[in-house]
Amino acid sequence: QVQLVQSGAEVKKPGASVKVSCKASGFIFSTYAFTWVRQAPGQGLEWMGWISAYNGDTKYPLNLQGRVTLTTDTSTSTAYMELRSLTSDDTAVYYCARVESGIIDSWGLGTLVTVSS
C-alpha cells in the first residue's frame, strides 16, 4: 500500500535551516508529484509548494519563494523539503503528500519542527 514515511522531529535555532525527508513506497515514485503542507500549532493548513518527481518541475507560494527548496531522489524514492532562515513562525508540523493530477491523495504522518532559541 502507499506509504510516506517522514523523518523525525527537529529542534532548530532561529536562523538555521531544516531538511525533512519523506520516503515513499508502494507505488512508482517517479510517476507522481509531491507537495508539502505545514500546520502551525492550532492553525490551518499552509501549502508550501510541489515538485514533480518525473522532471523536477517545482512551484512555490510567493510568501516562501527563495526560502524553501523541494527536491526528490528517484534512486531512493525520497522527497525532501528544505527551509532556510528559520524563525519561531516556522514552528509547525510539516506534511509531505503524494499528488496525482493535482489531487493530494496520500499524506505522510507529519514531522514536527520546533524553532526556539
Added chain:
Amino acid sequence: EIVLTQSPGTLSLSPGERATLSCRASQSVSSTYLAWYQQKPGQAPRLLIYAASTRATGIPDRFSGSGSGTDFTLTVTRLEPEDFAVYYCQHYGSSRWTFGQGTKVEIK
C-alpha cells in the same frame, strides 16, 4: 493568488443532523480543481472530495460536494460520531495552490 474563505468557522451540530459547509473563492475557479479534506486531531488530513463533487476512494456517500465558479459546498447528510472534525477546502489549479482556513464541526 486565489483566496478561499470558509464559513462558518465553527458548526455545532448533533449526530444525525445535516452539515452544510461553504467555501467561497476570491475569483472564479474551475470546479475541476477544488477539493475538500477532513482532519481529526493529531492526524494528517484525508481527501474527501476532488473536482468539487467526486468522492475519493472509500468515502461514504453521506459526504457530497457541489458548486461552481466562486461558491462551493460540502454537505454531510447525517453526521456520524466520526465526522466531527475540521474540514478544509483547497484549490489546486495550475496556479499556486491555497487552502481555506477551515470549518470545525463540533458536537452540540
